[in-house]
Amino acid sequence: MRPFDPRLLRAVPESRRGVGALAALGVIAGSLAIAQAFTVTSLVVAVVGGMPVRPSLLAVVAVLTGRALVSATTEWVAARAGARVSTALRERLLASWLTRPADARPAQAQALTLATTGATTVEPYVARYLPALVAGVVLPVLAVGTLLLVDWVSALVVVVTVPLLPLFAALIGKATEDATARRWKTSASLAGHFLDVVRGLPTLVGYGRAQRQARTIGEVSQRHRRATVETLRIAFLSSAALELLATLSVAVVAVSVGIRLANGSMALHTGLLAILISPEAYWPIRRVGAEFHNAADGAAAADQILAELDPAPGPVPASPTVRETPRAASTTPYRVRVEHLGYTYPGAERPTLEDLTEDFPQGLTVITGPSGAGKSTLLEILAGLRHPTSGTVTAPHAHLVTQTPFLTAGTVRENLTLGASQPTDAELDAALDAALDAALDAVDIRAVVTALPDKLDTQLGDAGFGLSAGQRARLALARALLAPAPMLLLDEPTAHLDEDSVARVHALITTLAQDRVVVAVSHRAELVALAEHVVTVHPAPAKASR
Amino acid sequence: MSLIRDLSTPALVRSGLIGGLATTSGVALTATSGWLIVQASTMPAILTLLVAIVCVRTFGIARPVLRYVERVHSHDAALASLAERRVRMYDALVPLTPARLGRRSRSDVLTSAVRDLDDVVDAQVRVVVPLIAALTAAGVAIVATAVLLPAAGLVVAGVVASMVVSAALALRAESSSQVAGLEARAAASRVGALVTSNATDLQAIDAEADALRWLAAAHSEVRRTAGTAGRIRGLGLAWQQLTTAASTAGMALVVAPAVGTTVSGPVAALLILTPLALADATTTIPDAIGAWARARAADGRLSELLSQEPAVKDATGATSRDDGAATDDGGPPASLGGSVRVDQLVTRWHPSRPALPAVTFDLAAGQHLAITGANGSGKSTLLAALGRHIDPEDGTYLLGGTDVLDMPLVTARGAIALVDDEPHLFSSTLRENLRLARPAATDEEIEAALADAGLQVWLAGLPERLDTWLGSGGRGVSGGERARIALARALLSGRPLLLLDEPVAHLDHATAVAVIADLTRTSTDRTVVMVSHRSDGLDGFDRVVDMTELQEPRPPG
Structure with missing residues (x-):
């Protein structure tokens, strides 16, 4: 893995200011660390030599105060930059996913990890690792440069020994790689045991198996x-070795300084300065190593998110979907057609849809067929939410009511206006409310909403009012009614409804089909009878040759 | 403080003291180096420097070696303590399961509990050890400098006092800022998860812009809290460094007049460098304070969860220990039939919630009842009472003709198998995942149960059959397969009463209907009560009622 990925700066311009500020602060902090060595040396020499201490004392206080200000600012800037970068990455990621068809998004589990903890772990990567990285680059360079001017012998020792640090780190890492990997694996599977058992506790309690797990937990935790x-022993041993290496290197500087001081060939001021500056070349490097270890998750997550954001991820659709642009005159009927359409789910062995050619004329089309025949898939393809594996699709923009329509834990009003892009103007509120009421009326749910404590402003969901599946389905239909899309796609619109409402909703669907293209998936014979056009899809036959 | 005392086991205190010696070595290394350099500059005979050279070398080697010993020792002690606390937490969770873990997303509640325990124990290594180490080093420094020059000891004591004050202030500030920060990040994560898992449904209704707006709102809170946290950390760091500035100045002022009289030049160098060396040795304190605040919050949440009263009492009057020898051999309890008679049963989920209207119904053994109704109508609460997860407030519940309050909890629960909407698959083989319902079951019985749950074809497609590894690190299963495995488990248990709490809530229409149809077809020999918010696919049930019908008061007389 690279120490820093410049793609981050390109993909997230918001990160530039923070990273730039951190770099500048790192240079200032490094300079102040060197300045501290100078002022402290002067102070010690002054005190020891019985000279006036005030000038060097003031200098020490000034430098340390400066360091205090710089490190406080660094901490603040780093925390802000961390939050800014991690939130920007999550926003970019989700925005990108929302513009892609379902089959061009990563698998659900992986996507969830990236969108939740993945983006969050980028925060410490930026807030802690990057400042350490800056210090790790700036301070050794400044320290060696200064030493060259102060005492070239010490500089030589440092220049020779500093590269040993990363070299040793790499060697130790290489030598212990297998053992570490093996042990981490054991350790990780044992670590997961407790979580697994605790998450399954309701099941264990249900079957009377909980108590006997207690002893197992104790045993597995000890293992x-x-x-x-054992794993940590290796990690700690290597960090101890690096620390020892750094200490020994400084000791070599100290010995050479001590000898020259003792035989009088060097001034106290120079010797003390060399001793105080040389450690500054070693510790920042060790800290980068430690912080990198802590930020490894964040670095990996950032890497994956940036890969997702790269243009043209995933498979390029074999055949582009033809989207007809909305036309001003609604009198011209839209042309909705699929030709030789085929669809195979990513990773599936058999196609779900194969060589389907159909027209969906203005009015109501009902799709029927046995379960698993790909009816819902066909609707998603018509809506442009999936790219066909083969064939072409011609369709205008559509509003699709899925089997599990999305309802947020907001108010009834918020749910009805989801997707209505423009924020509503206060003056239009009355008109909007009238439209909402009419829509609720059309799906036979207005009475329910009127009976709610805050009517349209009642909160729904876990914290608020619960709706039955039928009520949720009707709310989603009301929303579809309000949507401006010229094509409506309905997946099992009446599956959850009782018999009384079914007839009413079926009548509504036929009304809607008068000026829009309506395509519905349904098992209901009544709706099939109302349709102008019926499409029956069959499961794609299993291929003999696989 | 009580948390820290609680976490300070003898082994950990030992680690802290070893860490203190490592820190002291670091401070002594810098201080004695200063002494040595100044002494060398007076051009003495090299022999007179030998003792100091040995000291410097010893401190230089001792620091990494002692640090290594401390880290291994403290991690070992903390993990031992984690093992012990895990068993304790598990034992405390058992009687609270499932009714006191919330009504939905129990696995989230349990996951947070496991993470919280990790955070608490983490404080042993990240708080207890560094604090003991820092205080030890500071104590040694006070004594050593006071011996050399009493006033210098006072200056170092001042440093320690300032550190303690700043730590106390930082702990207070961090505690509130961390809570806000964690909440903001959790909220942003929730929005991220919501949008990710509903991406297609959001695109279907053109609600992409709304989704991104929710995310932006959650994120602005994340950035605000992160800024606050950064300011607090920054102020803490600044305080530390200003303390170093003040103490270095103070040291120079008390040492300078004494040079040549009570202290030598080399000792003066040693004293002046001590505050700076202490500052280097205590840079871990702000992190330790942060971990302390985190552990304290986690400990508070755990105590709140674990200190609850169990929701059921045993017939003997004792609090439930729900396991028992009665079911451990796995044989179906033959004594109880599966008939259910509920008369004016009043339930409430928690004493803080309102009681639900009384419910009355009667179900002969082998009958199948489906209860539908809107969210919040009390379906799940009723099912929890039927499953003996909560005690009835009033009314009676006869299971197999006997009042459940007159029989041991083990007996009642041993007659009931419950499947909810988030069944857990353990990280183990398919066989073990099923056998936990009846340890004595043979492979033939397990395969029969899987077939009854509609998994015959799925099982036939598994190369390793019953040895297939499931759960984390195992074969992925779809939501439908997961629900069916849970049903197979319940069927295998042979328990006469089967309770289903929205078992297909997360499945699509076709799968949900198929799962329920298979279930009603194959469980003819047992009583089934299912609650569901959807009213489709219930054809196989003997009775389908709305919750409100059960709640209607009985006609008088």
Whole structure:
């Protein structure tokens, strides 16, 4: 993995200011660290030599105060930059996913991890690792440069020994790689045991198996302890070795300085300065190593998110969907057609849809067929939410009511106006409310909403009012009614409704089909009878040759 | 403080003291180096420097070696303590499961509890050890400098006092800022998860812009809280460094007049460098304070969860220990039939919630009842009472003809199998996942149960059959397969009463209907009560009622 990925700056312009500020602060902090060595040396020399201490004392206080200000600012800037970058990455990621068809998005589990913890772990990567990285680059350079001017012998020692640090780190890492990987694996599977058992506790309690797990938990946790400590032993040993290496390197500087001081060939001021500056070349490098270890998750997550944001991820659709632009005159009927359409789910062995050619004329089309025949898939393809694997689709923009329509834990009004892009103007509120009421009336749910404590402003969901599946389905239909899209796609619109409402909603669907293209998936014979056009899809036959 | 005392096991205190020696070595290394350099500059005979050279070398080697010993030792002690606390937490969770873990997303509640425990124990390594180490080093420094020059000891004591004050202030500030920060990040994560898992449904209704607006709102809160947290950390750091500035100045002022009289030049160098060396050794304190605040919040949440009263009492009057020998051999309890008679049963989920209207119904053994109704109508609460997860407030519940309050909890629960909408698959083989419902079951019985749950074809497609590894690190299963495995488990248990709490809530229409149809077809020999907010696919049930019908008061007389 690279120490820093410049793609971050390109993909997230918001990160530039923060990263730039961190770099500048790192240079200032490094300079102040060197300045501190100078002023402290002067102070010690003044005190020891019985000279006036006030000038060097003031200088020490000024430099340390400066360092205090710089490190406070760095901490603040770093925290802000971390939050800014991680939130910007999540926003870019979700915005990108929302513009892509379902089959061009990563698998659900992976997507969820990236969108939740993945984006969050980028925060410490930026807030802690990047400042350490800056210090790790700036301070050794400044320290060596200064030493060259102060005492070239010490500079030589440092220049020779500093590269040993990363070299040793790499060597130790290489030598212990297998053992570490093996132990982490054991350790991780043992670590997961407790979480697994606790998450399954309701099941264990239900079947009377909970109590006997207690002893297993104790045993597995002890095994986990032993495995983890073995892994940590290697990690701690290598960091101790690096620290020892750094200490020994400074000791070499100290010995050469001490000898020259003792035989009088060097001034106290120079010797003390060399001793105080040389450690500054070593510790920042060790800190980068430690912080990199902590930020590894964040670096990996950032890498994956940036890969997702790269143009043209995933498979390029074999055949582009033809989208007809909305036309001003609604009198011209829209042309909706699929030709030789085929669709295979990513990773599936058999196609879900194969060589389907159909027209969907103005009015109501009902799609029927056995379950698993790809009816819902066909609707999603018509809506442009999936790219066909083969064939072409010609369709205008559509509003699709899925089987599990999305309802947010907001108010009834918010749910009805989801997708209505423009924020509503206060003066239009009355008109809007009238439209909402009419829509609710059309789907037979207005009475329910009027009976709610806050009517249209009642909160729905876990914290608020619960709706039955039928009520939710009707709310989603009301929303579809309000949508401006010229094509409506309805997936099992009456599956959850009782018999009384079914007839009413079926009548509504036929009304809607008068000036829009309406395509519905339904098992209901009544709706099929109302349709101008019926499409029956069959499961794609299993291929003999696979 | 009580949390820290609680976490300070003897092994950990030992680690802290070893860490203190490592920190002291670091401070001594810098201080004695200063002494050595100044002494060397007076051009003495090299022999007179030997003791100091040995000291410097010893401190230089001792610091990494002691640090290594401390880290291994403290991690070992913390993991041992984690093992012990896990068992304790588990034992405390058992009687609270499931009714006191919330009504939905129990696995989230349980996951947070596991993470919280990790955070609490983490404080042993990240708080207890560094604090003991820092205080030890500071104590040694006070004594050593006071021996050399009493006033210098006072200056170092001042440094320690300032550190303690800043730590106390930082702990207070961090506690509130961390809560806000964690809440903001959790909210942003929730929006992220909501949008990700509903991406297609959001696109279907053109609500992409709305989704991104929710995300932006959650994110502005994340950025605000992160800024606050950064300011607090920054102020803490600045305080530390200003303390170093003040103490270095103070040290120079008390040492300078004494040079040549009570202290030598080399000792003066040693004293002046001590505050700076202490500052280097205590840079871990702000992180320790942050971890402390985190552990304290986690500990508070855990206590709140674990200190609840169990929702059921045993017939003997004792609090439930729901396991028992009675079901551990896995044989179906033959004594109880599956008939259910509920008369004016009043339930409430939690004492803080309103009681639900009384419910009355009667179900002969082997009958199948489906209860539908809107969210919040009390379906799940009724099912929890039927499953003996909560005690009835009033009215009676006869299971197999006997009042459940007159029989041991083990007996009642041993007659009931419950499947909810988030069944758990353990990280184990398919066989073990099923056998936990009846340990004595043979492979033939397990395969029969899977077939009854509609998984015959799925099972036939598994290369490793019953040895297939499931759960984390195992084979992925779809939501439908997961629900069916849970049903197979319940069928295998042979328990006469089967309770289903929205078992197909997360499945699509076709799968949901198929799962329920398979279930009603194959469980003819047991009583089934299912609650569902959807009213489709219930053809196989003997009775389908709305919750409100059960709640209607009985006609008088």
